[in-house]
Amino acid sequence: MDDSMDDHDVARTLAEGAGQVLLRLRTRLDDPASLKAEGDRGAHEYLVRELARLRPDDAVLSEEGKDDPVRLTADRVWIVDPLDGTREYSEKPRDDWAVHVALWERGELVAGAVARPARGRSFTTGEPAPVPDAGEGPLRLAVSRSRPPAFVNSLAERLGAELVPMGSAGIKATALLDGVVDAYVHAGGQYEWDSAAPVAVALASGLHASRIDGSPLRYNQPDPLLPDLLICRPQHAGLLLDTVSSLIHEDATP
């Protein structure tokens, strides 16, 4: 255990370090299949090695690792996505991919960092970024560019909102802190590692983060599937949750 760094520092240092591994790989590989495979593997190996060195007593849940059930009885679990937006990473020169490192401790996300290596700025719970003021224009909703929620066109239409497709959950969540979008909405499938660090960073900045039915996001569950998510300014949460709920309800009504 390295006491010279607190958990926020560990999250940021490791997310940025894995980002450097990924940037280096991208200078020597071009083929998308190799970039995907080598990127996932190289960043995962770096994170596992550094967590074992800096926090040897903690458990790890990584998208790219075998799920070790020891995490279910551990007090502290690092939930990491070594390369979020793998598809975009493989499509040079796209820059919408990220590294996620979060720490779950006894039921809560207590630290986290989202590194955006190709954009050169990281977001961390250690120094929460201020939330930019909402603009006057229509709401801008960040959505997956490849697997957006089924209801998203109806949602945009009902709210008079604009859709802003982009890759990576970390990129979409931190786009709120850039002031580029007003909300990130996802449904249809995702896992704990996709949202843990983005949600830790968003909550530290004072944003709202929940399931799309408004219920809390729970991490370190036996099944890491966590299929939907809403991150937004607190003042928009009621409108967005109510509108999503009515669209889902209408869809389910014969």
Ligand SMILES: Nc1ncnc2c1ncn2[C@@H]1O[C@H](COP(=O)(O)O)[C@@H](OP(=O)(O)O)[C@H]1O
């Ligand atoms: N329907 C779905 N089922 C499973 N995972 C999904 C999903 N939609 C998005 N994701 C995952 O969520 C992350 C962000 O997705 P997107 O860029 O489409 O918004 C990606 O993580 P990875 O790149 O780590 O695999 C992607 O695989």
Ligand SMILES: [Mg+2]
């Ligand atoms: Mg991911």
